[in-house]
Amino acid sequence: MAYLDERNNSILVLHNLYSKDFPEYLKDFLEVPEVLRINGVEQNAGIDFSGFNVYKYRFSMLDHSLGVALILNNFVSNKKQVIAALLHDIDVPAFLYSSYYIDESNFKKDDVELTNYDIIVGSNTLFEYFFKNGVDINDMCDYTKYPLAYNVRPHLCAHRLEYFLHTAYLTGLYKFDEIEEMYNDLFVTPNEDNMPEFCFKIPNLAKKFCKLTIECGKKYRSYEAKMAMKFISDTLAAMIRRGVINRKDLYTYSDRVIMDMGLNCNDKRISDRWKYLPNLNKVYTKFNADDNKKYFKLKADLRYVDPLVRIENSGFDLRLSDIDKEIKEEMKDYLNSDTDLYMYGDYED
DSSP: OHHHHHOOHHHHHHHHHHOSSOOHHHHHHTTOHHHHHGGGSBTTTTGGGSSOOSSOSOOBHHHHHHHHHHHHHHHTOOHHHHHHHHTTTTTOOTTHHHHHTSOGGGSOTTOOOOOHHHHHHHOHHHHHHHHHTTOOHHHHHOGGGSTTTSOSTTSOOHHHHHHHHHHHHHTTSSOHHHHHHHHHTEEEEEOTTSOEEEEESSHHHHHHHHHHHHHHHHHHTSHHHHHHHHHHHHHHHHHHHTTSOOHHHHTTSOHHHHHHHHHTSSOHHHHHHHHHGGGOOOOEEESOOTTOTTOBOOOOOOOOOOOEEEOTTTOOEEEHHHHOHHHHHHHHHHHHOOOOSEEEOSOOO
């Protein structure tokens, strides 16, 4: 139980909030190497290895995945959904979103991207467990089939709920008692598509939560976050092109192991980039690129939630944006805002 015992206090209090009852059957999964690997993959895509203080905390994909599983355990107590939630990110590569930005041209034609199915079937422990217990592996490989676990943006699911709550708490946007108040106000109800979704009882708490999702969304798509991800992505691409690592290594090792491979390799251009990463703390923007290759643009998702709210004494649930003009305008401004200028850093190979 090394992982459970080594969680820091902030992560522990969040997990205890998500579910007072810790399912015993999850503990065996937390000793599986393929699951433990993602404890070494940062939720924030390596951004906090850079000099940018975008998030100011470390939170692993296993911290997040266990959090999602515990939220589902608290609300639905469906063993299959809970296990699928814990395993939903075991196929993420090292450096997460930064790796997703690597252009396919850097990989060999037979260098395939691994999926949840590949990881589960390739794990003797996981495959044997599901086979012995008569669990269809396909039910474990796509947890988007469980709408309360994952649904379309901007609806509120366990995946999105965990992401925004931990970000708000660990960045200091809200204190723990505020996080606790919002979480304890939630219940599950059918939404407009007759699918289960989290819903708030108190409009002011829904509004507070919605505002925090917009603030968290701004951090993720900031120029600073994009600059760090692009720098890491370009470094990883160079490692792949020059044979230091291959694509499978990204799905086999942690962020730190991949970084150490780069730091200790014989290619000074690669090792120098990793050495410089903690000093990367400036980003410049420009309207026009002037055909200069050092300028780039990077797309990032618009992360936010437009939550459901129970209308008092009516039994009806409506989207917050349908009943709150201020929020509707704030969402509109956020959706119409951009960080789409050309940008560049202060590092030259």
